[in-house]
Amino acid sequence: MTIEEFQRIWQKKNHGKVADSEHDLQVACVNWFRATHRDIAQMLFAIPNGGWRNLTTAAKLKAEGVVAGVPDLFLAVPRGEYHGLWIEMKNGRSGRMSKNQTAMIDKLQRQGYRCEVCKSILDFIVYVDDYLNTIRINLSSPTTSALG
Secondary structure (H helix, E strand, O other), X not given: OXXXXXXXXXXXXXXXXXXXXXXXXXXXXXXXXHHHOHHHHXXXXXXXXXXXXXXXXXXXXXXXXXXXOOOOEEEXXXXXXXXXXEEEEOOOOOOOOOHHHHHHHHHHHHOOOEEEEEOOHHHHHHHHHHHHOXXXXXXXXXXXXXXX
């Protein structure tokens, strides 16, 4: 599905509204991914660790393992040298990275993950398509020697 096709569908379903909040942007990106990459659609999932919560819920989530700064989406598909793709969504007009997010992305990159910050659906499409088109290295198959 091209970005133009997706934009027409999105605007029709959302009464002409463009993705103007981080939530809307993430929904549009996930919908594009699921429509375009049906074979691995469930391998992209959200990490719902943002947003304001009451103290009780926040304490429960922290006890369950929620960590500040973890990016919004994870594509659990290895490609090339990377174990997976983490995506932090930011509103294109006003979104800024927090210190926790910047530090976490640095840690994830040092562990062998690719991390990208997306401020538009076009960013998302370019990063995801580039990532998925990276040649996958199959470490479990035996290599063949040039000598036979």
